[in-house]
Amino acid sequence: MGNLSQEEAIEGLKKLLIHNDKDEQLSKELETKIEKLISEFLGTTPHDCHPVRRILGGFQSFKTNKFDVYPELFSELAEHQTPKFLVFACCDSRVSPSNILDFQPGEAFMFRNIANLVPPFNQLRYSGVGAAIEYAVVKLNVENILVIGHSRCGGIDRLMELPEDGSTENDFIDDWVQIGLPAKAKVKAEFGHLPLDEQKRECEKEAVNLSLTNLQTYPYVRERMARKALALRGGYYDFVEGCFKLWEVKSIISTPIRS
Amino acid sequence: MERIEHGTDLFDEMKQRFLSFKKHKYMQNLELYEKLAKDQAPKFMVIACADSRVCPSSILGFQPGEAFVVRNVANMVPPYENGPSETNAGLEFAVNSLKVENILVIGHSRCGGIRALMSMHDDVETSSLIGSWVSVGMNARVRTKAATKLLNFDQQCKHCEKESVNCSLVNLLTYPWVEEKVRNGELAIHGGYYDFVDCAFEKWTLDYKESNPIGKSGKVAVKDRAFWF
Numbered sequence: 286m287g288n289l290s291q292e293e294a295i296e297g298l299k300k301l302l303i304h305n306d307k308d309e310q311l312s313k314e315l316e317t318k319i320e321k322l323i324s325e326f327l328g329t330t331p332h333d334c335h336p337v338r339r340i341l342g343g344f345q346s347f348k349t350n351k352f353d354v355y356p357e358l359f360s361e362l363a364e365h366q367t368p369k370f371l372v373f374a375c376c377d378s379r380v381s382p383s384n385i386l387d388f389q390p391g392e393a394f395m396f397r398n399i400a401n402l403v404p405p406f407n408q409l410r411y412s413g414v415g416a417a418i419e420y421a422v423v424k425l426n427v428e429n430i431l432v433i434g435h436s437r438c439g440g441i442d443r444l445m446e447l448p449e450d451g452s453t454e455n456d457f458i459d460d461w462v463q464i465g466l467p468a469k470a471k472v473k474a475e476f477g478h479l480p481l482d483e484q485k486r487e488c489e490k491e492a493v494n495l496s497l498t499n500l501q502t503y504p505y506v507r508e509r510m511a512r513k514a515l516a517l518r519g520g521y522y523d524f525v526e527g528c529f530k531l532w533e534v535k536s537i538i539s540t541p542i543r544s
Numbered sequence: 545m546e547r548i549e550h551g552t553d554l555f556d557e558m559k560q561r562f563l564s565f566k567k568h569k570y571m572q573n574l575e576l577y578e579k580l581a582k583d584q585a586p587k588f589m590v591i592a593c594a595d596s597r598v599c600p601s602s603i604l605g606f607q608p609g610e611a612f613v614v615r616n617v618a619n620m621v622p623p624y625e626n627g628p629s630e631t632n633a634g635l636e637f638a639v640n641s642l643k644v645e646n647i648l649v650i651g652h653s654r655c656g657g658i659r660a661l662m663s664m665h666d667d668v669e670t671s672s673l674i675g676s677w678v679s680v681g682m683n684a685r686v687r688t689k690a691a692t693k694l695l696n697f698d699q700q701c702k703h704c705e706k707e708s709v710n711c712s713l714v715n716l717l718t719y720p721w722v723e724e725k726v727r728n729g730e731l732a733i734h735g736g737y738y739d740f741v742d743c744a745f746e747k748w749t750l751d752y753k754e755s756n757p758i759g760k761s762g763k764v765a766v767k768d769r770a771f772w773f
Contacts, residue, residue, distance in 0.1 A: 336587060336646050336732070337747070337770070343605025344745045344772055351602070352743045363654070363741045368596035369554065376634050378586035379608045383601040384569070387561040390603075390740075394596045397615040398630040399637055408673065413630050415673030416617045417594050420656065424674075429554065437581065439637065455640070461633035518555075524608075525581045527570050529562045531555065 351390070362391045370394065371421035373432040373496060375401045380435045380522055385529070393431075394421045400440025401432055403496035404464045406503045415503070422505050422515065430500060433520040434493040441489045444469055445481065468495040490530075493519040497534050510536075577608070586612045589638035591631070591712065592650045593619040593657065597740055600650065604745075612638045618657025619649055621712035622680045624719045632719070639722055639731065647716060648747075650736040651709040658705050661685050662697070684708035706746075709735040710764045713750050726752050735766070744773035 298319050352359050370393040374382050382388050382395060396417040403418075404411040421427045434441075444462040447469075453459040468491040476487045497517050500506050509515035517534035570577055588611040590600045600606055600613055614634040622629055638644045651658075661678040662685060681704075688704040695703070713735050717723045725731035733750040751765040 336734075337768070339587075339610075340604050340648070340736075340745075340747065341770070341772055344603060346605050347603045348743055359740065359743070362597050366596045370596075376612050376614050376638070378584045378606075378610055378612045379580050381599070381601040381606065381608070381613065383599045384608055385562060385565050386558055387565060388596075388599065388602075390597045390599070392596060393599075394594050395599060395615050396594045397613050397634075399633050402630075408671070408676075411630070412673050412676035413616050416657070416677035419673045420617055421594075424656065439641065455636055457628045457633040457636045460628035461630055524577060527566055527577070531558070 359390070366391055366394070366425065368392055368394045368421075368425060369428050371418070371425075371427045371430045372396070373398075373401045373403055373430070375399065375433075375435055375438060375440065377435060377438065379524055380433070382433060385522055394425060394427060399458065399461055400438055400444065400465060400492060401434055401496065402440070402461070402464045402492060403432065403499045405499045418500070418503050418506065422503070422509060426514075428514065429516050429518065430506070431518050431520055432493050432496045432500075433522060434489045435522040436486065436489065436525050438485075438489050441465065441485055441492060444492075445472075445485050445488055465492045465495060468492040490519075490521050493521060501534075580609045584609055584612075584642065586610055586638075586642060587645050588612065589614070589635070589642075589644040589647045590650065591616075591619050591621060591647070593617065593652055593655060595652060595655065598650070598652045598738055603738055612642060612644060614638075617674065617677055618655055618661070618681065618708065619651055619712065620657075620678070620680045620708065621649065621715045623715040626680070635716075635719065635722070639719075639725065643730075645730070646732050646734060647722075648734045648736055649709050649712045649716075650738055651705045652738040653702065653705065653741050655701070655705050658708060659701050661708075662688070662701050662704055681708045681711060684711040687711075706735075706737050709737060713764050717750075717752075726750070742773065744771065746771050 368391060370388075372382050372388070372393045372395045374380060374395065374397050376397045376399055382393065388395070394417070396414065398414070403414055406415065408415075440458075440462050443458060444465045447459060447463065465488070468488055472484050472488045472491050476484050479487075497519050500517060501510065506515060510517065519532050519534070521530040523529070586609060588606070590606070590611045590613045592598055592600050592613065592615050594615045594617055600611060606613075612634070614631055616631055621631055621635070624632070638647070657674070657678050658681070660674050661681050664675060664678075684704050684707040688700055688707050692700045692703050713733055716733055717726065722731065726733060733752075735748050735750070737746040739745070747770050748766040749768040751767040753765060
């Protein structure tokens with residue numbers, strides 16, 4: 286066996302990642318190991334402390350392991366995106382849906398904000414969220430909206446500890462999380478007897494349901510749901526237990542009672 | 545690379561992906577995940593576009609715990625005087641509670657939000673939420689139109705994509721608690737641009753000078769410019 290240069294070793298490893306024939310597809314475990322090996326060759330490892338080295342390493346790894354390996358896909362994506370999902374997730378560094386649900390480039394239009402909250406439709410405020418919903422639903426015609434909550438959420442934490450007297454010690458955080466007040470009220474009514482920590486866990490899930498309800502106040506969301514062109518789902522990622530819950534939104538209007 | 549294609553496969557595929565994440569990442573790094581479950585201490589705050597092609601975890605390889613990420617249409621940061629929004633709530637949390645050391649605003653090629661900004665009619669009030677939001681970038685549009693009179697519309701949009709990142713960097717400094725930390729050297733502000741046509745990444749760092757933080761013409765001084773391809 287001769288001496289391989291670093292570049293030759295990386296090229297050899299990259300070839301292993303390309304697979305056209307389904308029978309030759311690598312197991313996910315092997316794929317992850319090969320990607321890790323390429324990262325080590327490039328001199329980049331996760332949690333590298335120097336910020337610029339960290340970003341450069343990450344980009345080189347992406348280019349080597351993904352962009353160069355799937356040129357047809359990326360050339361198509363460069364022309365347009367046709368994601369099937371609009372995803373709402375929290376900004377929390379631990380809950381990126383691309384990490385935990387392995388969303389690939391082009392699959393999910395992703396809006397991330399504190400506590401993954403969706404406020405009700407309002408043309409005068411919250412245009413940031415509204416713009417994302419309008420763009421994803423009307424322009425991109427996504428077929429699914431997924432709102433993902435998570436454990437130990439700092440935003441929900443703050444919501445549950447908001448002072449009753451309406452006083453605030455910050456500029457913007459309280460104004461934002463108070464969107465979740467209806468979820469907090471529901472949790473206090475049903476689970477007020479539980480310790481505060483457990484109430485917070487319940488509120489993390491209830492806030493997802495509140496966001497799903499608020500989504501239906503956007504006219505273009507409602508219209509597409511009515512003709513079954515759009516489905517809404519809620520999710521909850523618990524990184525303490527290592528589990529993921531998923532549920533659907535179904536509206537039921539019972540038949541009227543006749544006298 | 546498995547991609548979700550259609551119908552009822554969608555959520556079966558999602559379940560498989562989560563279980564795969566749990567098996568190959570979570571369970572293989574239990575010590576790290578247990579530590580993260582208690583607390584997060586990311587060094588970065590990233591503001592990126594919601595575009596499905598530009599997720600910072602994908603293109604820059606951020607792992608769990610590394611980056612607090614705000615994603616909105618056209619990766620914009622409104623100025624302090626615009627009042628509360630989801631973006632500056634995230635900013636306040638990242639800077640004052642998590643005490644991140646770096647803020648990175650990433651723009652990208654073929655941005656639909658920037659295109660909408662550049663396509664807006666000058667005098668007409670917009671009723672669309674997209675229009676209301678991207679108006680935050682109006683300074684970028686004005687500067688772009690002044691600087692690119694001879695370029696075609698696509699080229700103007702590309703210029704605006706980068707100009708808008710710089711406007712966001714300037715807007716970051718309108719937040720008193722951001723400016724204070726930048727002045728004290730506790731916080732660094734960076735701009736980035738991801739070109740997914742040619743797969744290249746450009747990055748630059750705001751060069752803060754106490755005597756003249758923004759500059760007379762509203763231009764931002766930069767340093768440590770790098771171009772990776």
